[in-house]
Amino acid sequence: MYNLNDKVAIITGGALGIGGAAARKLASVGAKVFIADIDDSEAKKNVKRIEKSGGLATSSHVDVAEGKDISRMINEAVEHYGRLDILVQNAGGGVVSKAIHGSALDVDEKQWDLGINIYLKALYIGAKYSIPHLKSNGAGVIVNIASIHGILQEPGRFVYEAAKTGVIGMTRQLASEFGPDGIRVNAITPGHIVGERAAENWKKNPTGHKFFANQNLIGRTGTPKDIANGVVFLCSDDSSFITGHTLTIDGGITVQLQEKFAVKQAQYIIDNPDTNLSL
Ligand SMILES: NC(=O)c1ccc[n+]([C@@H]2O[C@H](COP(=O)([O-])OP(=O)(O)OC[C@H]3O[C@@H](n4cnc5c(N)ncnc54)[C@H](O)[C@@H]3O)[C@@H](O)[C@H]2O)c1
Numbered sequence: 001m002y003n004l005n006d007k008v009a010i011i012t013g014g015a016l017g018i019g020g021a022a023a024r025k026l027a028s029v030g031a032k033v034f035i036a037d038i039d040d041s042e043a044k045k046n047v048k049r050i051e052k053s054g055g056l057a058t059s060s061h062v063d064v065a066e067g068k069d070i071s072r073m074i075n076e077a078v079e080h081y082g083r084l085d086i087l088v089q090n091a092g093g094g095v096v097s098k099a100i101h102g103s104a105l106d107v108d109e110k111q112w113d114l115g116i117n118i119y120l121k122a123l124y125i126g127a128k129y130s131i132p133h134l135k136s137n138g139a140g141v142i143v144n145i146a147s148i149h150g151i152l153q154e155p156g157r158f159v160y161e162a163a164k165t166g167v168i169g170m171t172r173q174l175a176s177e178f179g180p181d182g183i184r185v186n187a188i189t190p191g192h193i194v195g196e197r198a199a200e201n202w203k204k205n206p207t208g209h210k211f212f213a214n215q216n217l218i219g220r221t222g223t224p225k226d227i228a229n230g231v232v233f234l235c236s237d238d239s240s241f242i243t244g245h246t247l248t249i250d251g252g253i254t255v256q257l258q259e260k261f262a263v264k265q266a267q268y269i270i271d272n273p274d275t276n277l278s279l
Helices: 017-028 040-051 065-080 095-101 109-139 157-180 194-201 206-212 224-235 257-273
Strands: 010-012 032-037 056-061 086-089 140-145 184-190 246-249
Touching: 010 017, 010 065, 010 109, 017 032, 017 040, 017 056, 017 086, 017 194, 017 224, 032 040, 032 065, 040 056, 056 065, 065 109, 086 109, 086 184, 086 206, 086 224, 095 109, 095 194, 095 257, 109 140, 109 157, 109 184, 140 157, 140 224, 184 224, 194 206
Parallel strands: 010 032, 010 086, 032 056, 086 140, 140 184, 184 246
Antiparallel strands: none
16 A cells, blocks of 8 residues: 655646546545646546545646646645645646647647647646755655657657657656656656546447457556556655656557557457447
């Protein structure tokens, strides 16, 4: 059982999905949680859920696309709880990813700026304003949520993949520069994770969901809890010798040899011709 008693943790995008589950899991092992999200109503609901289970949480309206919101978020958390120990940089998700979809020729500079601001620049600003507090404690943890799109490509994900690859590089860099100050920085590359919003979409296409589940060696898509479990491990003392690392949590989708994988999926369609492949 992990023990994060009295540790203060900020989770960006902590209302729903991966961040929502990470907030609940951190609170369940004693952390005082600060949820930073643009969705005030869902953030408040998650605070209530945490409190109902005996945890401690608060929320604040933060848009990580805005640097000033991020520096305010750090100050607010420190003012509210008196210290800062953990920063989980997670905000983003399906809505943002759709808005920046396209190849280098399809996207415009506005879409590039939006994707890079939310998925990469926000993590730099978060590190910049949190590290002085972690340094003054002599210890601290940052967990950056990247994606398997930071290690493998899919057509149409130009901005997303540029940003998520950057997150992995930034994680190594921060770990090497601030390790001597007692600060550990790690990344997680989730595979296909079905949170509340994605689950609503998959309800409309259950055979398509099964097809995607079959791509994972584990035979199912991931849940936000699968990633939250990794977040808590990386925030705990059980990972005290792990830094600069990227932990892939993807049900095994990225370890498969591509030609075998393609044959397996082709066979799946032959066996299940009613599969609806629209996403
Ligand atoms: N779900 C997946 O399959 C998957 C896979 C790999 C990586 N990821 C990454 O995990 C992270 C979370 O994704 P998710 O699937 O849980 O998404 P989600 O849509 O379920 O939840 C995202 C949360 O972030 C918040 N948010 C969005 N934009 C924000 C902003 N500008 N400022 C503050 N909060 C904001 C939303 O309100 C929501 O609470 C993202 O960084 C995403 O790229 C997700």
